[in-house]
Amino acid sequence: MLELRSRDDLQMEATRFKKVCVLGLGYIGLPTASMFATHGIEVVGVDVNPHVVETLNRGEIHIEEVGLAELVKQAVADGKLVVKTQPEAADAFIIAVPTPIKDDKSAEMKMVASATEMILPYLKAGNLVILESTSPPNTTVGLIQPILEKSGLVAGEDFYLAYSPERVLPGKILHEMVYNARVIGGISAASTQAGSELYSTFVQGEITLTTATTAEMVKLMENTFRDVNIALANEFGLVAEQLGVNVWEAIELANRHPRVNILKPGPGVGGHCIAVDPWFLVEAAPEITPLIKTARQVNDGMPNKVVERLKQLLASQPLGDKPKAIAVLGLAYKADVDDARESPAMAVVDGLLSLGYDVRLSDPWVKDLHGLDLPLVSVEEAVTGADCVVILTDHQTYQQLNPVELAKLITHRTVLDARNSINTRLWQESGFTTAKLGSELTRLNDH
Ligand code: SAJ
Numbered sequence: 001m002l003e004l005r006s007r008d009d010l011q012m013e014a015t016r017f018k019k020v021c022v023l024g025l026g027y028i029g030l031p032t033a034s035m036f037a038t039h040g041i042e043v044v045g046v047d048v049n050p051h052v053v054e055t056l057n058r059g060e061i062h063i064e065e066v067g068l069a070e071l072v073k074q075a076v077a078d079g080k081l082v083v084k085t086q087p088e089a090a091d092a093f094i095i096a097v098p099t100p101i102k103d104d105k106s107a108e109m110k111m112v113a114s115a116t117e118m119i120l121p122y123l124k125a126g127n128l129v130i131l132e133s134t135s136p137p138n139t140t141v142g143l144i145q146p147i148l149e150k151s152g153l154v155a156g157e158d159f160y161l162a163y164s165p166e167r168v169l170p171g172k173i174l175h176e177m178v179y180n181a182r183v184i185g186g187i188s189a190a191s192t193q194a195g196s197e198l199y200s201t202f203v204q205g206e207i208t209l210t211t212a213t214t215a216e217m218v219k220l221m222e223n224t225f226r227d228v229n230i231a232l233a234n235e236f237g238l239v240a241e242q243l244g245v246n247v248w249e250a251i252e253l254a255n256r257h258p259r260v261n262i263l264k265p266g267p268g269v270g271g272h273c274i275a276v277d278p279w280f281l282v283e284a285a286p287e288i289t290p291l292i293k294t295a296r297q298v299n300d301g302m303p304n305k306v307v308e309r310l311k312q313l314l315a316s317q318p319l320g321d322k323p324k325a326i327a328v329l330g331l332a333y334k335a336d337v338d339d340a341r342e343s344p345a346m347a348v349v350d351g352l353l354s355l356g357y358d359v360r361l362s363d364p365w366v367k368d369l370h371g372l373d374l375p376l377v378s379v380e381e382a383v384t385g386a387d388c389v390v391i392l393t394d395h396q397t398y399q400q401l402n403p404v405e406l407a408k409l410i411t412h413r414t415v416l417d418a419r420n421s422i423n424t425r426l427w428q429e430s431g432f433t434t435a436k437l438g439s440e441l442t443r444l445n446d447h
Helices: 007-012 029-037 050-057 068-077 110-122 139-151 173-179 189-199 212-243 247-254 277-284 290-300 302-315 344-354 379-383 396-400 403-409 424-429
Strands: 019-023 042-046 081-084 092-095 128-131 160-163 182-186 207-211 325-329 358-362 388-391 414-417 433-436
Touching (some): 029 068, 029 081, 110 128, 160 189, 182 189, 182 212, 212 247
Parallel strands (some): 092 128, 128 160, 325 388
Antiparallel strands (some): 160 182
Protein backbone atom coordinates (compact mmCIF):
# COMPACT_ATOMS: atom_id res chain seq x y z
CA MET A 1 0.00 0.00 0.00
CA LEU A 2 1.40 3.41 -0.85
CA GLU A 3 -0.51 5.42 1.70
CA LEU A 4 -3.86 5.78 3.30
CA ARG A 5 -5.66 9.07 3.75
CA SER A 6 -8.75 9.62 5.79
CA ARG A 7 -12.03 10.30 4.05
CA ASP A 8 -12.39 13.57 5.91
CA ASP A 9 -9.04 14.84 4.58
CA LEU A 10 -10.14 14.05 1.06
CA GLN A 11 -13.64 15.42 1.30
CA MET A 12 -12.32 18.70 2.60
CA GLU A 13 -10.50 19.24 -0.67
CA ALA A 14 -12.72 20.47 -3.48
CA THR A 15 -12.22 18.06 -6.38
CA ARG A 16 -10.52 19.26 -9.52
CA PHE A 17 -12.68 16.87 -11.48
CA LYS A 18 -15.92 18.78 -12.09
CA LYS A 19 -16.94 16.97 -15.27
CA VAL A 20 -16.71 13.20 -15.73
CA CYS A 21 -17.31 11.10 -18.81
CA VAL A 22 -18.36 7.49 -18.06
CA LEU A 23 -17.96 5.03 -20.96
CA GLY A 24 -20.24 1.99 -20.80
CA LEU A 25 -23.63 2.34 -19.11
CA GLY A 26 -24.33 -1.19 -17.90
CA TYR A 27 -24.69 -2.62 -14.40
CA ILE A 28 -21.58 -0.77 -13.20
CA GLY A 29 -21.25 2.28 -15.47
CA LEU A 30 -24.82 3.50 -15.07
CA PRO A 31 -24.93 3.40 -11.26
CA THR A 32 -21.45 4.99 -11.17
CA ALA A 33 -22.47 7.77 -13.57
CA SER A 34 -25.69 8.42 -11.62
CA MET A 35 -23.85 8.42 -8.33
CA PHE A 36 -21.39 11.10 -9.51
CA ALA A 37 -24.26 13.07 -11.07
CA THR A 38 -26.16 13.15 -7.78
CA HIS A 39 -23.02 14.25 -5.91
CA GLY A 40 -22.38 17.53 -7.66
CA ILE A 41 -20.44 16.31 -10.70
CA GLU A 42 -21.46 17.04 -14.27
CA VAL A 43 -21.62 13.66 -16.01
CA VAL A 44 -21.65 12.66 -19.65
CA GLY A 45 -22.59 9.00 -19.97
CA VAL A 46 -21.50 7.24 -23.15
CA ASP A 47 -22.86 4.05 -24.62
CA VAL A 48 -22.46 2.66 -28.12
CA ASN A 49 -26.04 1.31 -28.08
CA PRO A 50 -28.41 4.07 -29.36
CA HIS A 51 -31.39 2.34 -27.68
CA VAL A 52 -29.65 2.67 -24.29
CA VAL A 53 -28.89 6.33 -25.00
CA GLU A 54 -32.51 7.14 -25.91
CA THR A 55 -33.94 5.25 -22.94
CA LEU A 56 -31.65 6.97 -20.44
CA ASN A 57 -32.18 10.45 -21.86
CA ARG A 58 -35.91 9.93 -21.26
CA GLY A 59 -34.97 9.35 -17.60
CA GLU A 60 -35.80 5.63 -17.88
CA ILE A 61 -33.52 2.63 -17.39
CA HIS A 62 -32.70 -0.44 -19.48
CA ILE A 63 -31.56 -2.69 -16.59
CA GLU A 64 -33.13 -3.63 -13.26
CA GLU A 65 -31.41 -2.75 -10.01
CA VAL A 66 -32.94 -1.74 -6.70
CA GLY A 67 -33.16 2.08 -6.44
CA LEU A 68 -31.49 2.73 -9.81
CA ALA A 69 -34.61 3.98 -11.62
CA GLU A 70 -35.12 6.79 -9.08
CA LEU A 71 -31.44 7.75 -9.08
CA VAL A 72 -31.20 7.96 -12.89
CA LYS A 73 -34.47 9.86 -13.10
CA GLN A 74 -33.22 12.43 -10.63
CA ALA A 75 -29.80 12.76 -12.29
CA VAL A 76 -31.36 13.28 -15.74
CA ALA A 77 -34.10 15.63 -14.48
CA ASP A 78 -31.46 17.80 -12.73
CA GLY A 79 -29.54 18.01 -16.01
CA LYS A 80 -26.48 16.49 -14.29
CA LEU A 81 -26.47 13.30 -16.36
CA VAL A 82 -26.54 13.57 -20.14
CA VAL A 83 -26.15 10.46 -22.27
CA LYS A 84 -24.50 10.30 -25.70
CA THR A 85 -23.01 7.84 -28.14
CA GLN A 86 -19.66 9.67 -28.21
CA PRO A 87 -17.52 11.11 -25.40
CA GLU A 88 -16.68 14.78 -25.09
CA ALA A 89 -13.99 16.79 -23.34
CA ALA A 90 -14.07 16.27 -19.58
CA ASP A 91 -11.81 16.39 -16.52
CA ALA A 92 -11.99 12.65 -15.92
CA PHE A 93 -12.90 9.56 -17.94
CA ILE A 94 -14.09 6.27 -16.46
CA ILE A 95 -14.12 3.09 -18.52
CA ALA A 96 -16.75 0.58 -17.38
CA VAL A 97 -17.32 -1.67 -20.39
CA PRO A 98 -17.70 -5.48 -20.36
CA THR A 99 -14.69 -7.83 -20.41
CA PRO A 100 -16.17 -11.25 -21.22
CA ILE A 101 -14.17 -14.40 -21.98
CA LYS A 102 -13.78 -15.84 -25.44
CA ASP A 103 -14.45 -19.50 -26.24
CA ASP A 104 -10.79 -20.28 -25.57
CA LYS A 105 -11.20 -18.77 -22.06
CA SER A 106 -8.98 -15.79 -22.80
CA ALA A 107 -10.14 -12.25 -22.01
CA GLU A 108 -12.00 -10.31 -24.69
CA MET A 109 -10.46 -6.86 -24.34
CA LYS A 110 -11.67 -5.28 -27.57
CA MET A 111 -14.38 -3.24 -25.84
CA VAL A 112 -11.88 -1.82 -23.35
CA ALA A 113 -9.50 -1.02 -26.19
CA SER A 114 -12.17 0.69 -28.29
CA ALA A 115 -13.52 2.70 -25.33
CA THR A 116 -9.96 3.89 -24.68
CA GLU A 117 -9.55 4.83 -28.34
CA MET A 118 -12.79 6.86 -28.07
CA ILE A 119 -11.26 8.94 -25.27
CA LEU A 120 -8.10 9.68 -27.24
CA PRO A 121 -9.34 12.72 -29.27
CA TYR A 122 -10.57 14.41 -26.08
CA LEU A 123 -7.63 13.68 -23.76
CA LYS A 124 -6.00 16.84 -22.34
CA ALA A 125 -3.20 17.59 -19.90
CA GLY A 126 -4.44 17.25 -16.29
CA ASN A 127 -7.12 14.68 -17.17
CA LEU A 128 -7.68 11.56 -15.10
CA VAL A 129 -8.50 8.23 -16.79
CA ILE A 130 -9.78 5.33 -14.69
CA LEU A 131 -10.40 1.76 -15.75
CA GLU A 132 -13.12 0.00 -13.73
CA SER A 133 -13.74 -3.05 -15.93
CA THR A 134 -12.43 -6.28 -14.43
CA SER A 135 -9.32 -6.95 -16.47
CA PRO A 136 -6.31 -9.27 -16.71
CA PRO A 137 -3.25 -8.17 -14.73
CA ASN A 138 -1.24 -5.48 -16.50
CA THR A 139 -4.13 -4.09 -18.58
CA THR A 140 -3.83 -0.52 -17.30
CA VAL A 141 -0.11 -0.28 -17.97
CA GLY A 142 0.09 -2.67 -20.92
CA LEU A 143 -3.07 -1.85 -22.90
CA ILE A 144 -4.62 1.46 -21.78
CA GLN A 145 -1.44 3.49 -21.31
CA PRO A 146 0.02 2.91 -24.81
CA ILE A 147 -3.31 3.75 -26.46
CA LEU A 148 -3.67 7.01 -24.50
CA GLU A 149 -0.04 7.96 -25.10
CA LYS A 150 -0.74 8.02 -28.84
CA SER A 151 -2.05 11.50 -27.97
CA GLY A 152 1.54 12.63 -27.36
CA LEU A 153 0.75 13.11 -23.67
CA VAL A 154 2.69 11.05 -21.14
CA ALA A 155 0.79 8.99 -18.54
CA GLY A 156 1.76 9.88 -14.99
CA GLU A 157 3.31 13.16 -16.17
CA ASP A 158 0.74 14.93 -18.35
CA PHE A 159 -2.35 12.98 -17.31
CA TYR A 160 -3.30 10.63 -14.49
CA LEU A 161 -4.12 6.97 -15.04
CA ALA A 162 -5.49 4.48 -12.51
CA TYR A 163 -7.37 1.21 -12.07
CA SER A 164 -10.21 1.02 -9.58
CA PRO A 165 -12.27 -2.16 -9.56
CA GLU A 166 -15.95 -2.18 -8.77
CA ARG A 167 -16.87 -4.58 -5.98
CA VAL A 168 -20.62 -4.21 -5.85
CA LEU A 169 -23.06 -7.08 -5.53
CA PRO A 170 -25.94 -7.12 -8.04
CA GLY A 171 -29.11 -6.49 -6.06
CA LYS A 172 -27.24 -4.21 -3.62
CA ILE A 173 -25.24 -2.12 -6.09
CA LEU A 174 -26.20 1.37 -4.92
CA HIS A 175 -25.59 0.66 -1.26
CA GLU A 176 -22.32 -1.17 -1.83
CA MET A 177 -21.03 1.44 -4.28
CA VAL A 178 -21.11 4.00 -1.49
CA TYR A 179 -20.23 1.92 1.57
CA ASN A 180 -17.83 -0.80 0.31
CA ALA A 181 -14.11 -0.26 0.76
CA ARG A 182 -12.63 0.90 -2.54
CA VAL A 183 -9.16 0.12 -3.95
CA ILE A 184 -7.47 2.66 -6.21
CA GLY A 185 -4.29 1.75 -8.03
CA GLY A 186 -2.52 4.42 -10.03
CA ILE A 187 0.38 4.16 -12.42
CA SER A 188 2.01 6.90 -10.33
CA ALA A 189 1.42 8.20 -6.81
CA ALA A 190 -0.22 11.35 -8.21
CA SER A 191 -2.56 9.21 -10.34
CA THR A 192 -3.59 7.18 -7.31
CA GLN A 193 -4.21 10.36 -5.35
CA ALA A 194 -6.25 11.86 -8.20
CA GLY A 195 -8.43 8.73 -8.37
CA SER A 196 -8.94 8.85 -4.64
CA GLU A 197 -9.97 12.48 -4.84
CA LEU A 198 -12.57 11.72 -7.50
CA TYR A 199 -14.19 8.71 -5.82
CA SER A 200 -14.27 10.36 -2.41
CA THR A 201 -17.05 12.59 -3.78
CA PHE A 202 -19.46 9.73 -3.02
CA VAL A 203 -17.58 6.75 -1.54
CA GLN A 204 -17.98 6.49 2.21
CA GLY A 205 -16.15 3.18 2.63
CA GLU A 206 -12.42 3.13 3.24
CA ILE A 207 -10.35 4.11 0.19
CA THR A 208 -7.06 2.24 -0.02
CA LEU A 209 -4.30 3.19 -2.38
CA THR A 210 -1.95 0.93 -4.29
CA THR A 211 -0.47 0.35 -7.74
CA ALA A 212 -2.56 -0.32 -10.87
CA THR A 213 -1.39 -3.90 -11.34
CA THR A 214 -1.92 -4.75 -7.67
CA ALA A 215 -5.47 -3.35 -7.86
CA GLU A 216 -6.14 -5.49 -10.96
CA MET A 217 -4.87 -8.56 -9.12
CA VAL A 218 -6.93 -7.71 -6.00
CA LYS A 219 -10.15 -7.74 -8.01
CA LEU A 220 -9.35 -11.07 -9.63
CA MET A 221 -8.33 -12.61 -6.32
CA GLU A 222 -11.62 -11.62 -4.69
CA ASN A 223 -13.81 -13.31 -7.27
CA THR A 224 -11.47 -16.28 -7.58
CA PHE A 225 -11.60 -16.76 -3.81
CA ARG A 226 -15.39 -16.98 -4.05
CA ASP A 227 -15.34 -19.30 -7.05
CA VAL A 228 -12.87 -21.73 -5.49
CA ASN A 229 -14.86 -21.78 -2.26
CA ILE A 230 -18.15 -22.41 -4.07
CA ALA A 231 -16.42 -25.23 -5.99
CA LEU A 232 -15.34 -26.72 -2.68
CA ALA A 233 -18.93 -26.56 -1.39
CA ASN A 234 -20.13 -28.18 -4.61
CA GLU A 235 -17.56 -30.95 -4.30
CA PHE A 236 -18.58 -31.53 -0.69
CA GLY A 237 -22.16 -31.83 -1.98
CA LEU A 238 -21.19 -34.47 -4.52
CA VAL A 239 -19.26 -36.46 -1.91
CA ALA A 240 -22.21 -36.19 0.50
CA GLU A 241 -24.61 -37.51 -2.16
CA GLN A 242 -22.40 -40.53 -2.68
CA LEU A 243 -22.02 -41.18 1.04
CA GLY A 244 -25.69 -40.71 1.86
CA VAL A 245 -25.05 -37.60 3.94
CA ASN A 246 -27.06 -34.36 3.78
CA VAL A 247 -24.39 -31.75 2.96
CA TRP A 248 -26.61 -28.88 4.13
CA GLU A 249 -26.71 -30.28 7.62
CA ALA A 250 -22.99 -31.07 7.49
CA ILE A 251 -22.12 -27.53 6.37
CA GLU A 252 -24.28 -26.00 9.06
CA LEU A 253 -22.44 -28.04 11.67
CA ALA A 254 -18.97 -27.43 10.18
CA ASN A 255 -19.62 -23.68 10.08
CA ARG A 256 -19.95 -23.65 13.85
CA HIS A 257 -16.17 -24.02 13.90
CA PRO A 258 -14.83 -20.52 14.58
CA ARG A 259 -12.53 -20.52 11.55
CA VAL A 260 -14.70 -22.33 8.99
CA ASN A 261 -17.20 -20.70 6.63
CA ILE A 262 -18.23 -23.10 3.88
CA LEU A 263 -20.31 -21.55 1.10
CA LYS A 264 -23.44 -23.07 -0.46
CA PRO A 265 -23.52 -25.82 -3.07
CA GLY A 266 -25.89 -25.23 -5.96
CA PRO A 267 -26.50 -25.84 -9.66
CA GLY A 268 -23.35 -23.91 -10.62
CA VAL A 269 -21.92 -20.43 -10.70
CA GLY A 270 -23.45 -17.79 -12.96
CA GLY A 271 -23.20 -14.09 -13.61
CA HIS A 272 -20.60 -12.15 -15.53
CA CYS A 273 -17.95 -12.01 -12.87
CA ILE A 274 -17.22 -15.06 -10.77
CA ALA A 275 -17.54 -17.53 -13.63
CA VAL A 276 -15.27 -15.38 -15.79
CA ASP A 277 -12.64 -13.58 -13.73
CA PRO A 278 -10.69 -16.63 -12.49
CA TRP A 279 -9.87 -17.43 -16.12
CA PHE A 280 -7.97 -14.11 -16.33
CA LEU A 281 -5.57 -15.43 -13.70
CA VAL A 282 -5.31 -18.80 -15.44
CA GLU A 283 -4.55 -16.98 -18.70
CA ALA A 284 -1.88 -14.88 -16.98
CA ALA A 285 -0.11 -17.88 -15.43
CA PRO A 286 -1.46 -21.16 -16.90
CA GLU A 287 1.34 -23.40 -15.61
CA ILE A 288 0.84 -22.52 -11.96
CA THR A 289 -2.93 -22.21 -11.53
CA PRO A 290 -4.29 -25.80 -11.51
CA LEU A 291 -6.49 -25.16 -8.47
CA ILE A 292 -8.21 -22.13 -10.00
CA LYS A 293 -8.78 -23.97 -13.27
CA THR A 294 -10.15 -27.08 -11.58
CA ALA A 295 -12.54 -25.00 -9.46
CA ARG A 296 -13.91 -23.42 -12.63
CA GLN A 297 -14.40 -26.86 -14.15
CA VAL A 298 -16.13 -28.20 -11.02
CA ASN A 299 -18.57 -25.27 -11.02
CA ASP A 300 -19.16 -25.47 -14.78
CA GLY A 301 -19.93 -29.18 -14.37
CA MET A 302 -22.75 -28.61 -11.87
CA PRO A 303 -25.65 -28.00 -14.30
CA ASN A 304 -24.96 -31.42 -15.78
CA LYS A 305 -25.10 -33.00 -12.31
CA VAL A 306 -28.57 -31.48 -11.87
CA VAL A 307 -29.69 -32.90 -15.22
CA GLU A 308 -28.38 -36.34 -14.22
CA ARG A 309 -30.18 -36.16 -10.89
CA LEU A 310 -33.44 -35.24 -12.64
CA LYS A 311 -33.02 -38.12 -15.07
CA GLN A 312 -32.58 -40.47 -12.13
CA LEU A 313 -35.70 -39.15 -10.40
CA LEU A 314 -37.85 -39.35 -13.52
CA ALA A 315 -36.60 -42.86 -14.34
CA SER A 316 -38.26 -44.08 -11.14
CA GLN A 317 -41.68 -42.98 -12.42
CA PRO A 318 -43.89 -45.11 -14.70
CA LEU A 319 -43.33 -44.41 -18.39
CA GLY A 320 -46.08 -42.43 -20.14
CA ASP A 321 -46.79 -41.90 -23.84
CA LYS A 322 -45.69 -38.23 -23.67
CA PRO A 323 -42.26 -36.83 -22.82
CA LYS A 324 -41.84 -36.20 -19.10
CA ALA A 325 -42.70 -32.62 -18.13
CA ILE A 326 -40.43 -30.66 -15.80
CA ALA A 327 -41.44 -27.41 -14.10
CA VAL A 328 -38.27 -25.33 -13.78
CA LEU A 329 -38.59 -22.72 -11.04
CA GLY A 330 -35.87 -20.07 -11.10
CA LEU A 331 -33.83 -19.01 -14.12
CA ALA A 332 -31.91 -16.02 -12.76
CA TYR A 333 -28.28 -16.69 -11.92
CA LYS A 334 -28.95 -16.01 -8.26
CA ALA A 335 -31.67 -15.06 -5.80
CA ASP A 336 -33.83 -12.00 -6.31
CA VAL A 337 -32.18 -10.59 -9.45
CA ASP A 338 -33.60 -10.49 -12.99
CA ASP A 339 -30.46 -11.58 -14.83
CA ALA A 340 -30.65 -14.94 -16.58
CA ARG A 341 -27.63 -14.47 -18.81
CA GLU A 342 -24.78 -16.83 -17.91
CA SER A 343 -27.11 -18.53 -15.45
CA PRO A 344 -26.46 -22.16 -14.52
CA ALA A 345 -30.25 -22.59 -14.66
CA MET A 346 -30.17 -21.88 -18.39
CA ALA A 347 -27.49 -24.55 -18.83
CA VAL A 348 -29.75 -27.01 -16.98
CA VAL A 349 -32.65 -26.04 -19.26
CA ASP A 350 -30.48 -26.60 -22.35
CA GLY A 351 -29.51 -30.04 -21.04
CA LEU A 352 -33.14 -30.99 -20.37
CA LEU A 353 -34.30 -29.77 -23.78
CA SER A 354 -31.58 -31.77 -25.51
CA LEU A 355 -32.88 -34.89 -23.75
CA GLY A 356 -36.36 -34.22 -25.13
CA TYR A 357 -38.15 -33.31 -21.91
CA ASP A 358 -41.17 -31.00 -21.93
CA VAL A 359 -39.64 -28.06 -20.07
CA ARG A 360 -41.82 -25.35 -18.51
CA LEU A 361 -40.12 -22.18 -17.27
CA SER A 362 -41.08 -19.89 -14.42
CA ASP A 363 -39.26 -17.06 -12.66
CA PRO A 364 -40.86 -14.11 -10.84
CA TRP A 365 -37.95 -11.79 -11.69
CA VAL A 366 -36.72 -12.70 -15.16
CA LYS A 367 -38.35 -10.97 -18.14
CA ASP A 368 -35.87 -11.77 -20.89
CA LEU A 369 -34.60 -15.23 -21.78
CA HIS A 370 -32.08 -13.90 -24.31
CA GLY A 371 -32.98 -15.93 -27.33
CA LEU A 372 -34.48 -19.04 -25.71
CA ASP A 373 -37.82 -19.40 -27.44
CA LEU A 374 -39.97 -20.72 -24.58
CA PRO A 375 -42.68 -18.84 -22.68
CA LEU A 376 -42.27 -17.72 -19.07
CA VAL A 377 -45.30 -18.88 -17.11
CA SER A 378 -46.57 -18.75 -13.53
CA VAL A 379 -45.53 -21.42 -11.02
CA GLU A 380 -49.04 -22.89 -11.20
CA GLU A 381 -49.01 -23.10 -15.00
CA ALA A 382 -45.56 -24.68 -14.98
CA VAL A 383 -46.53 -27.28 -12.41
CA THR A 384 -49.92 -28.25 -13.88
CA GLY A 385 -49.61 -31.73 -15.38
CA ALA A 386 -45.85 -31.85 -14.72
CA ASP A 387 -43.92 -34.93 -13.62
CA CYS A 388 -41.34 -33.09 -11.56
CA VAL A 389 -40.50 -29.66 -10.11
CA VAL A 390 -36.92 -28.44 -9.95
CA ILE A 391 -35.88 -25.33 -8.02
CA LEU A 392 -32.77 -23.77 -9.55
CA THR A 393 -32.68 -20.29 -8.00
CA ASP A 394 -33.20 -19.46 -4.34
CA HIS A 395 -35.62 -16.57 -4.87
CA GLN A 396 -37.17 -15.61 -1.55
CA THR A 397 -40.69 -16.16 -2.88
CA TYR A 398 -39.98 -19.88 -3.31
CA GLN A 399 -39.81 -20.31 0.44
CA GLN A 400 -43.54 -19.53 0.44
CA LEU A 401 -44.49 -22.10 -2.22
CA ASN A 402 -47.49 -24.04 -1.02
CA PRO A 403 -46.93 -27.78 -1.67
CA VAL A 404 -50.53 -28.59 -0.72
CA GLU A 405 -51.79 -26.48 -3.65
CA LEU A 406 -49.07 -27.64 -6.04
CA ALA A 407 -49.82 -31.27 -5.19
CA LYS A 408 -53.32 -30.78 -6.64
CA LEU A 409 -51.93 -29.53 -9.97
CA ILE A 410 -48.99 -31.84 -10.62
CA THR A 411 -49.18 -35.32 -12.18
CA HIS A 412 -46.25 -36.93 -10.35
CA ARG A 413 -45.39 -35.41 -6.99
CA THR A 414 -41.62 -35.16 -7.32
CA VAL A 415 -39.39 -32.21 -6.48
CA LEU A 416 -35.63 -31.64 -6.77
CA ASP A 417 -34.41 -28.72 -4.70
CA ALA A 418 -31.02 -27.60 -6.03
CA ARG A 419 -30.75 -24.65 -3.61
CA ASN A 420 -31.95 -25.95 -0.26
CA SER A 421 -34.92 -23.59 -0.64
CA ILE A 422 -37.90 -25.64 0.49
CA ASN A 423 -39.06 -27.17 3.73
CA THR A 424 -38.61 -30.82 2.78
CA ARG A 425 -40.87 -32.19 5.49
CA LEU A 426 -43.77 -29.94 4.43
CA TRP A 427 -43.49 -31.13 0.83
CA GLN A 428 -43.27 -34.75 1.91
CA GLU A 429 -46.40 -34.30 4.01
CA SER A 430 -48.13 -33.15 0.82
CA GLY A 431 -47.15 -36.43 -0.83
CA PHE A 432 -44.05 -35.23 -2.68
CA THR A 433 -41.01 -37.38 -3.26
CA THR A 434 -38.27 -34.91 -2.42
CA ALA A 435 -34.64 -34.80 -3.41
CA LYS A 436 -32.06 -32.19 -2.58
CA LEU A 437 -28.83 -31.47 -4.42
CA GLY A 438 -26.01 -32.37 -2.05
CA SER A 439 -28.05 -34.97 -0.28
CA GLU A 440 -28.24 -38.73 -0.58
CA LEU A 441 -28.85 -40.25 -4.02
CA THR A 442 -30.23 -43.66 -3.24
CA ARG A 443 -33.33 -43.14 -1.13
CA LEU A 444 -35.84 -40.83 -2.75
CA ASN A 445 -37.09 -39.12 0.37
CA ASP A 446 -34.66 -36.90 2.25
CA HIS A 447 -35.02 -36.34 5.94
N1 SAJ B 1 -23.25 -19.03 -5.45
C1 SAJ B 1 -23.31 -20.33 -4.98
N2 SAJ B 1 -23.02 -20.58 -3.68
C2 SAJ B 1 -22.72 -19.57 -2.82
C3 SAJ B 1 -22.65 -18.25 -3.29
C4 SAJ B 1 -22.93 -18.00 -4.62
O1 SAJ B 1 -23.59 -21.28 -5.74
O2 SAJ B 1 -22.50 -19.87 -1.64
C5 SAJ B 1 -23.53 -18.75 -6.86
C6 SAJ B 1 -24.72 -17.82 -7.08
O3 SAJ B 1 -25.92 -18.51 -7.05
C7 SAJ B 1 -24.39 -17.23 -8.44
C8 SAJ B 1 -22.86 -17.15 -8.42
O4 SAJ B 1 -22.44 -18.02 -7.40
O5 SAJ B 1 -24.78 -18.09 -9.48
C9 SAJ B 1 -22.30 -15.76 -8.19
O6 SAJ B 1 -23.07 -15.07 -7.22
P1 SAJ B 1 -22.44 -14.13 -6.11
O7 SAJ B 1 -23.54 -13.57 -5.29
O8 SAJ B 1 -21.39 -14.86 -5.38
O9 SAJ B 1 -21.67 -13.02 -6.92
P2 SAJ B 1 -22.00 -11.97 -8.09
O10 SAJ B 1 -21.47 -12.53 -9.36
O11 SAJ B 1 -23.41 -11.53 -8.09
O12 SAJ B 1 -21.08 -10.74 -7.59
C10 SAJ B 1 -19.68 -10.99 -7.39
C11 SAJ B 1 -19.28 -10.38 -6.05
N3 SAJ B 1 -17.94 -10.82 -5.68
C12 SAJ B 1 -17.67 -11.39 -4.48
O13 SAJ B 1 -18.53 -11.59 -3.66
C13 SAJ B 1 -16.26 -11.75 -4.22
C14 SAJ B 1 -19.32 -8.86 -6.13
O14 SAJ B 1 -18.83 -8.27 -4.94
C15 SAJ B 1 -18.49 -8.38 -7.33
O15 SAJ B 1 -18.54 -6.97 -7.45
C16 SAJ B 1 -19.10 -8.99 -8.57
O16 SAJ B 1 -18.97 -10.41 -8.46
C17 SAJ B 1 -18.33 -8.47 -9.77
O17 SAJ B 1 -18.90 -7.63 -10.49
O18 SAJ B 1 -17.16 -8.81 -9.96
